[in-house]
Amino acid sequence: MHNWGRVPTVQNAQLGTDQLALIKIIKGCLKMEIVFKMIGIIIIAIGIVCVYDARKLTQKFFSTSDTNTATRNLKIVGFIIAVIGCAIFIFAK
Numbered sequence: 001m002h003n004w005g006r007v008p009t010v011q012n013a014q015l016g017t018d019q020l021a022l023i024k025i026i027k028g029c030l031k032m033e034i035v036f037k038m039i040g041i042i043i044i045a046i047g048i049v050c051v052y053d054a055r056k057l058t059q060k061f062f063s064t065s066d067t068n069t070a071t072r073n074l075k076i077v078g079f080i081i082a083v084i085g086c087a088i089f090i091f092a093k
């Protein structure tokens with residue numbers, strides 16, 4: 001009987017301590033990738049909230065007479081924050 005379709009795993013392979021340490025490092029890197037992607041998603045959400053609720057946030061937190069300028073600036077900042085979040089999400093490897 002042939003063993004063609006069988007993929008070697010940790011259970012059916014005899015690995016040394018160096019190889020097991022490498023597997024643990026790779027698993028840790030995969031967990032960090034998930035963490036960085038979640039951070040990126042949260043930053044994207046913050047940026048989108050800044051863009052869509054800019055007028056409400058400007059009236060609530062800032063007491064300026066020129067709300068249009070403050071709203072525009074808050075939308076620009078929200079867009080930049082969302083782009084930074086996208087970059088973190090895409091390049092998290």
